Amino acid sequence: MSEDEFTPRLGKPGAKDAKRLVKYGGRVLAAARLAGSKTGVLSRRFDGSRIGRGAGIGRLLSSRDRFAGARARRAMVKVRLVRMAVTGLAAARAHLRYIQRDGVTRDGNPGELYGRDIDAADGKAFLDRCAGDRHHFRFIVSAEDGAEYPDLKPYVRRLMAQAEHDLSTRLDWVAVDHFNTDNPHTHIMLRGIDDQGQNLVIAREYIAHGLRERAAELATLDLGPRTDREIQDRLRHDVEQERLTAIDRRLLSRMDADRITGPAHNDPFQQAVATGRLRKLSAMGLAEDLGSGRWRLADGLEETLRRMGERGDIIRLMQRELTARRLERAQADRVIEGELREQVIGRVVRRGSSDEHRDRHYLIVDGIDGRAHYLDIGRAIATEATPEGAIVRVAPRTADVREVDRTIASVAASHDGRYSVAHHLEHDPRASRAFAEAHVRRLEALRRAGFSERLPDGSWAIRENHVEQAAAYEARQLRDRPVAIETLSTAPIERLASADGPTWLDRTLAGEERLVARDAGFGREVRDALAARRQWLVEQGLADEVGNGVSLKQGAMALLQRRELLRIARELTDELGKTHVEAVRGARIEGRLTRQIEAAGERYALVERSREFTLVRWRPVLERQLGKPVAGILRSDGINWRFGRARGGPDIS
Numbered sequence: 001m002s003e004d005e006f007t008p009r010l011g012k013p014g015a016k017d018a019k020r021l022v023k024y025g026g027r028v029l030a031a032a033r034l035a036g037s038k039t040g041v042l043s044r045r046f047d048g049s050r051i052g053r054g055a056g057i058g059r060l061l062s063s064r065d066r067f068a069g070a071r072a073r074r075a076m077v078k079v080r081l082v083r084m085a086v087t088g089l090a091a092a093r094a095h096l097r098y099i100q101r102d103g104v105t106r107d108g109n110p111g112e113l114y115g116r117d118i119d120a121a122d123g124k125a126f127l128d129r130c131a132g133d134r135h136h137f138r139f140i141v142s143a144e145d146g147a148e149y150p151d152l153k154p155y156v157r158r159l160m161a162q163a164e165h166d167l168s169t170r171l172d173w174v175a176v177d178h179f180n181t182d183n184p185h186t187h188i189m190l191r192g193i194d195d196q197g198q199n200l201v202i203a204r205e206y207i208a209h210g211l212r213e214r215a216a217e218l219a220t221l222d223l224g225p226r227t228d229r230e231i232q233d234r235l236r237h238d239v240e241q242e243r244l245t246a247i248d249r250r251l252l253s254r255m256d257a258d259r260i261t262g263p264a265h266n267d268p269f270q271q272a273v274a275t276g277r278l279r280k281l282s283a284m285g286l287a288e289d290l291g292s293g294r295w296r297l298a299d300g301l302e303e304t305l306r307r308m309g310e311r312g313d314i315i316r317l318m319q320r321e322l323t324a325r326r327l328e329r330a331q332a333d334r335v336i337e338g339e340l341r342e343q344v345i346g347r348v349v350r351r352g353s354s355d356e357h358r359d360r361h362y363l364i365v366d367g368i369d370g371r372a373h374y375l376d377i378g379r380a381i382a383t384e385a386t387p388e389g390a391i392v393r394v395a396p397r398t399a400d401v402r403e404v405d406r407t408i409a410s411v412a413a414s415h416d417g418r419y420s421v422a423h424h425l426e427h428d429p430r431a432s433r434a435f436a437e438a439h440v441r442r443l444e445a446l447r448r449a450g451f452s453e454r455l456p457d458g459s460w461a462i463r464e465n466h467v468e469q470a471a472a473y474e475a476r477q478l479r480d481r482p483v484a485i486e487t488l489s490t491a492p493i494e495r496l497a498s499a500d501g502p503t504w505l506d507r508t509l510a511g512e513e514r515l516v517a518r519d520a521g522f523g524r525e526v527r528d529a530l531a532a533r534r535q536w537l538v539e540q541g542l543a544d545e546v547g548n549g550v551s552l553k554q555g556a557m558a559l560l561q562r563r564e565l566l567r568i569a570r571e572l573t574d575e576l577g578k579t580h581v582e583a584v585r586g587a588r589i590e591g592r593l594t595r596q597i598e599a600a601g602e603r604y605a606l607v608e609r610s611r612e613f614t615l616v617r618w619r620p621v622l623e624r625q626l627g628k629p630v631a632g633i634l635r636s637d638g639i640n641w642r643f644g645r646a647r648g649g650p651d652i653s
Contacts, residue, residue: 054206243309370520501564
């Protein structure tokens with residue numbers, strides 16, 4: 001252009017100008033189509049991935065991620081959005097407590113919560129700020145070479161500062177560094193609110209690619225690019241792995257529609273490792289050599305290798321834990337239960353996290369069948385604590401609709417969609433009040449999950465599709481808690497032989513449950529304990545020998561339970577300086593629930609008052625009431641508890 005000044009003509013374009021612009025735009029689009037380019041929004045299906053903050057930078061980083069150099073350090077970032085509705089705040093509190101648990105630091109101490117500008121963040125204050133939020137985010141950030149960082153805090157703070165820049169907002173977050181796995185990693189909780197108090201919506205492309213690329217950038221900047229030796233050592237290691245590797249991804253990206261690929265590469269070393277990997281896949285039955293450097297990859301190769309990798313990790317974990325406890329089990333005696341089909345009884349070897357991102361836990365159980373079992377037990381907050389060494393029974397659960405839900409629907413159908421204890425007793429005069437109150441407890445559980453509604457007068461509004469809603473609730477519960485765990489004893493098996501209280505061994509000897517223990521592993525220990533317990537019961541005059549077994553005398557179990565209760569009461573009297581008041585049927589129990597008492601045969605709840613205390617049987621519903629006032633009436637079928645409710649509120653037995 002010449003440097004002469006010009007004066008633009010302002011105003012709307014005329015009809016001729018508009019037609020000229022439309023014609024010119026059409027010519028541009030036609031030329032782009034001829035060049036093979038995707039044009040306009042019509043060629044892109046809307047999937048919502050560009051909605052939210054960071055969409056533009058997410059697209060840029062996504063393209064950079066696909067063409068990242070081989071020398072760049074790698075990082076893994078998992079992101080989960082958690083809704084705060086109904087039980088969200090309680091779940092957030094449980095998650096925060098979980099990531100700060102013991103044994104996650106390099107020294108085996110509890111996790112240290114920190115934030116943007118503080119090394120000792122206040123978790124309670126953070127949760128208080130989250131109380132009104134619609135959602136929050138959970139991140140797990142792990143640099144491949146994170147073990148080389150003496151302290152992960154500066155790395156995480158720089159990553160979150162970069163995220164603030166990319167998202168154009170200040171972020172409110174707390175984090176905990178974990179060093180209890182092979183790869184050090186960081187758990188981050190981020191509020192779902194931006195600096196203007198609005199809901200924080202992050203574009204899917206930034207979540208999927210942006211954070212990971214930023215984390216990899218920082219790791220590469222801090223630790224330097226990977227050397228040729230590091231790259232080659234990693235590839236040599238990957239050749240023989242029974243898991244999905246970077247070599248497999250490269251082979252998959254080069255295969256054609258018939259799943260045919262080859263090791264051809266300009267770099268002789270890269271070609272050699274690709275050839276070696278294809279031979280390994282062929283030996284595993286996952287690739288077929290067609291000759292002339294052509295190989296056909298098996299269908300589902302990626303998913304198969306991923307499952308094999310997970311299984312290999314589990315086997316190594318089981319071997320490590322069993323070896324540490326000197327429990328020798330042959331390879332054939334280690335079982336990974338993908339879906340439990342029959343109950344497992346045994347001793348807890350280890351409880352741990354199988355997926356920290358979703359708070360899923362596993363149990364390794366040394367079974368009475370002589371085998372070690374790896375069991376997926378679901379979400380951490382959905383299961384009771386199972387201490388190491390405890391003897392447990394793990395049984396599969398089902399998602400079947402319960403009869404209690406059908407009864408609730410039937411009662412409500414005859415009372416204009418309302419349910420109450422009075423309506424139930426009117427509907428079925430043969431039902432007891434305790435039986436009707438059990439249905440109220442079911443509705444309380446459904447209400448906490450958002451599936452039912454309690455009215456101001458104490459009755460319940462029941463929808464016409466109540467049974468279908470209950471089925472949906474059970475299906476969700478099954479995902480969170482696929483098995484039922486019953487703690488049979490927290491005492492070691494050797495102590496049960498002479499325990500002055502009822503034990504699960506006694507129930508077996510009395511014929512109340514059938515126990516098949518193999519003469520190997522933990523099963524052998526159980527068989528020896530049963531023989532010793534049988535002899536002890538005879539010596540105590542609580543059983544008579546009958547053939548090769550024993551027959552418990554009438555009232556033996558009740559006598560054992562009373563012995564145990566009085567022994568614990570004497571110990572607590574000396575410790576607390578208070579008088580023990582024995583709970584009797586019809587008596588009112590009232591006071592502060594201070595702790596749980598573990599015994600060989602039973603678990604007890606300690607309810608204290610100013611000058612006296614009472615011991616009653618422990619129930620899981622009491623877990624959330626520790627330290628709080630409780631009240632209830634002892635009946636033949638249990639105790640009807642009242643927890644912080646107004647007079648006339650529903651009981652919880």
